[in-house]
Amino acid sequence: MRRRFREEQPLTFDFAPMVDIVLLLLIFFFLTSNLNARQNALPLDLPRASQTVQQTPELPVVSLERSGKLYLNGKETTLTKLGAQLKPLLQVSGGTVGLRADEKGNYGGVVQVMDVIKKAGGERLALGTKTGSK
Numbered sequence: 337m338r339r340r341f342r343e344e345q346p347l348t349f350d351f352a353p354m355v356d357i358v359l360l361l362l363i364f365f366f367l368t369s370n371l372n373a374r375q376n377a378l379p380l381d382l383p384r385a386s387q388t389v390q391q392t393p394e395l396p397v398v399s400l401e402r403s404g405k406l407y408l409n410g411k412e413t414t415l416t417k418l419g420a421q422l423k424p425l426l427q428v429s430g431g432t433v434g435l436r437a438d439e440k441g442n443y444g445g446v447v448q449v450m451d452v453i454k455k456a457g458g459e460r461l462a463l464g465t466k467t468g469s470k
Contacts, residue, residue: 396425397434422456436464
């Protein structure tokens with residue numbers, strides 16, 4: 337009895353779905369890596385703390401440089417404009433504002449910013465720090 341062998345068809349691999357998946361992964365990583373970039377864009381020397389909590393993306397962040405420049409979510413602003421700009425953001429964040437200030441900055445400037453945040457309706461502050469000790 338003889339066995340009949342079928343002609344085997346050549347095995348092919350379709351690369352199109354794999355390329356689609358790789359491109360989707362790249363887009364995902366580009367988008368997620370950019371979310372954290374807006375908070376760390378300013379070169380602030382933050383004070384250190386032994387424990388920190390991760391920041392939520394919907395939290396408005398006010399940053400104060402050593403020189404006194406003020407930023408809201410990475411965009412430069414002034415102390416007089418800050419209150420009006422914060423009011424709609426505070427409704428989304430539930431009254432919580434992130435405050436990042438340079439460790440060697442002016443303490444009086446930090447107090448002024450805190451006062452504006454309070455007048456705009458801010459109820460809680462999340463202070464930006466670095467993890468670890470010097």
